[in-house]
Amino acid sequence: MLRVTLRNLLARKLRLLLSAFAIVLGVAFLSGSLIFTDTMGKSFDNIVSGTVSDASVRLTGLDLGGGGFTDAINIDSRSIPASLVPKLADAPGVARADGSVDGQGLFVVKKNGKLLGGTGAPTLSFNFSDAPNANGDKTVRISKGRAPRAGEVALDQKSAKSSGYAIGDTVNMVTAGDQPKVQAKLVGYAEFTGGGLAGASLVFFDTRTAQDLFLGGKDAYTSIGLTAEDGVSQQQVVDAVKPLLPQNAEAITGKKAADEIKSIVNTVLGFLNTFLLIFAAIALVVGTFLIINTFSILVAQRSRELALLRALGASRPQVTRSVLVEAATVGLIGSTLGLGLGFGLAAALRALFANFGLDLTGSPLVFEAETAVISYVVGVLVTMFAAYLPARRAARIAPVAAMRDDIALPEGSIRRRLVVGVVLAILGAGLMTTGLIGEGGSGASQVGLGIFSILMAIALMSPVLAIPVLVAMGRVYRRLFGTVGQLATQNSRRNPRRTAATASALMIGLALVTTMSVLGASINKSIDVGVKKEFTSDYLVSNAIGQPFSPKIAEDIKAVEGVKTVAPTQTASAKIDGDRTNITAGDSRALGEIFDIDYLKGGPALQDGQIALNEDEAESLGAKVGDTVKLGFASGKVPLKVVGIYKSTYVVTNAITPFSTITAGQVQRADSAIAVNAEAGADQAALGKRLEAATKAFPTVTVQNQDDFADAQRSQVDQLLYLIYALLGLAIIIAVLGIVNTLALSVIERTREVGLLRAVGLSRGQLRRMVRLEAIAIAVLGALLGIAAGLLFGIVLQKAVADQGITDLAIPWLRLVIFVLVAGLVGVLAAVLPARRAAKLNVLRAITTE
């Protein structure tokens, strides 16, 4: 039996290779994602282990792991007095103590005036010291030149090179502090001894300069690194220094510090991994359809042979097994090739991320045994799972079929498919509903599962759903292409399951693309509407890279000719009643002059110790005007009195409070945005130019009017959308392969018929057109089903998140029409090879084929 199986495999190499290709792509994506994230993890591990000291003293309340992607960045203005360093150095078991100034908000301005880094990997600024890491090596070493003294700076060589500076040059930098512009002479190249930077930029000052820049000139540090004496454990050092610490400081072991950082890195990598793996999963699901179809067709074509095997005494399980062994072999080959391709994909991802500033090109790709195991298990199981249904059907072929001329493979009943489909659809709808009501990760995965179930339901029911589409297309075809068109649609309707399964693969990809398009368009429309209605300032000076900037810039802007009102705001991250949220600190009077903030109850928070909440926040807190809420910062809690509740708006976050609240929370004052209104009658365009000129030295900020602002917001949405399109492109490629495969196999199956058509006078061109039209019918069917499903998902999701700012539904009709046209084009491309193959058939041999 095994020999028969293997013979079969060899006899149908090409067809199986085509279906293996689906597995290759899916597994490549899977293994590529794993390899890439492992590589990232490894290179961060190296950085972490090279930079952590035996033990360290730091400020309390640093909520390292708690921050999400949307949380604002707070610069802590607390510090540890320098006088603590010698005390700690004298503690028993401590060999040395080194104060460290970890500066935030500093960026290098390239020689061409642009910002170095920016949205990619961060810029890390420190005071230069020869403190050792936990391995006993110096944490930082100078690879060229020398260490910086007062007024000097050292950079990592790569950053220096990419910003155009060489040793001896004067480096321009901007900070978020009181000295917004900094210049220093580049005297050396520094690097982490542990190696690797993952694209981050390193900036080193001498301690005094760093304290001036980042700590307001205080003789203090942000943390203190401790080195243990020989034979003293990290924990012993921590225990020894504990009694010496002030109240706002704590000591932790190097191991704990490393673990904390690693857990943040792992969280981020986990997100990235999940994100990539979702697309790998989509690709595999789509691939499953391809494999089911291929095996169904192969089994159908071999039904006489399988019946013969049965007649000769093979049992049903033997027949099933022989098909499954075939599938396992295909899965094994596909997974192996997929793993190989995964390496390439990981390298491509590495290059892509390097482009965004997360540069790992220096570190070799990490290939864990786990990756191989997962890839093979997933690849083989998916293939076998997909082949199981056709395999079982193969076993149901009656032995007597071997004697018959025309063999129809037993088909599952359409009614059962419909019933299962409806059940799945209801289940999916239920999951989506509970998911949308629920929150966070589990909610999102429930929504995902719901969408998946509904897509599967559509795929199951698609042989029925396809009929009206194919009938309509048949009419069009007949009118446009006459008999050839009629033959094409009838071919596509000949085996509705096969056509529908092929189309379903494309349907899934397009459903997701459409969902994202509807959401993207709705977000963009909501932005437009919101911006038009609420963004009433003439200009907005905002951070270009999501990093706060120096409050000095607002003062510069106040002095610009033609400026009437300037309202700087600082978006800070704080906990209200334990939940992290973003708050807006600012001058409510100036804000009120520029924006129409609609107070439903009470009024603006003008005095110290006051806060106004938006209605959603107030509702979720159950807070009323006159209540006290506590705002939690790293340094502790700040109690504030609620004086007003306003209607939710784009221009401010969930809460508005004076700047004094920020200061009370020991967060450094740094602006996130400055709203600017012109004097009455001022030339707006000219003012824009003057504002640009005033902020020219600060590439961290951009000047935008209403249109610029809306454009910038929209382009962010579009970028994400294009990224997702690109990733879903993989699923679509697999679906196209599916169409190629189905058509190629159908042509083989219909060899005799093709011969007949040619014999009675169908020209090669007409034959090619027939195959092409069939391909287009399949592709357009998939597109229409997918778009219908995508519209449903998109609209439901938009309604579900309407209260989270996506208030307006927009359906990108033009784009959807383009999708259908592209699908048609995809059909044409998919038909090229099968059509050529059909046209090449020798007429005589085709007719005489048994």
Next chain:
Amino acid sequence: MTEAPTRTVAARTTGLTKVYGKDDAEVRALDGVSVEIYAGEYTAVMGPSGSGKSTLMHCMAALDNPTNGIVEIGDVELSTLKDKALTELRRDRIGFVFQAFNLVPTLTAEENILLPLSIAGQKPEPGWYDTVIDTVGLRDRLRHRPHEMSGGQQQRVACARALVSRPSIVFADEPTGNLDSTSGAEVLGFLRRSATEFGQTIVMVTHDPIAASYTDRVIFLADGLVVDEMRSPTAESVLEHMTALQTRAMES
């Protein structure tokens, strides 16, 4: 053997040779066959297996290229034509009836009959179409698909398809090979009438002496050569001839 000089030639082969394979494996399926098919006649091509009768038909019907020699349909020499012209020639001037019916399963009987015409973008002549349908006796079956019809009915559809475009010549390849004797007789009778009543030229490859007895003329092939021919055949005379041929083949 009488040859009336008034007969027109509908198709002709001259020194037709077809060689399959190379060197040691070389098979000469046709070894210089020269025959003339006369317009309006129903001709049978007979011979033992491997005599080259099917190859002869395939070459004459523009389905296969001869290794050497000339095939003419009417006044057109096939070797001068490219694929496109050959396709059109098949479409417009040749009709086919195959052993295995070869209907398009997705099309109804009517659509199958009209297929060559609709491929060419032509309409049937109304009178002729009705005549053909009535002659094959399929009027109440026109909306049926092939799988809803018996083998005999399917073959009659195939015959109607071959005739409806009024081809200059119809080639039938063992048209009764897959049929029981009653259905076979129906089909053969129908072909006979087409020749008699409509003057349709028909060439039929067969190994069945009864089938051959329906024709005007039988050409006997053996080992790739025309060995004999017979006019106004009967089943008995054909069978005799075949037996003689086979005996000769065994003796040699």
